[in-house]
Amino acid sequence: MLSNNEEIVELIQSYEKQSKALKKSILQMAWHMRGGISLDELYELGYNDRIMISQLIDEHIEITKDSGMPFF
Numbered sequence: 001m002l003s004n005n006e007e008i009v010e011l012i013q014s015y016e017k018q019s020k021a022l023k024k025s026i027l028q029m030a031w032h033m034r035g036g037i038s039l040d041e042l043y044e045l046g047y048n049d050r051i052m053i054s055q056l057i058d059e060h061i062e063i064t065k066d067s068g069m070p071f072f
Contacts (some may be wrong), residue, residue: 025054032057 026042029050042050 025050029053029057 026039029042030037030039033053045053
């Protein structure tokens with residue numbers, strides 16, 4: 001249990017930081033998917049599904065870099 005206001009403020013700030021990180025991650029996935037999945041669908045995905053999509057995107061970025069093909 002939280003014992004003082006400072007701990008509550010720190011917890012709220014932590015939640016805000018996590019929320020912003022999630023939103024940024026979802027927006028990045030949507031951009032990389034180029035319309036293949038909507039923001040609503042990304043928000044509905046579970047944590048593990050979002051991790052797998054992020055890993056797949058990272059792999060494709062590396063393949064593109066290694067091949068010398070242009071990447072936007």
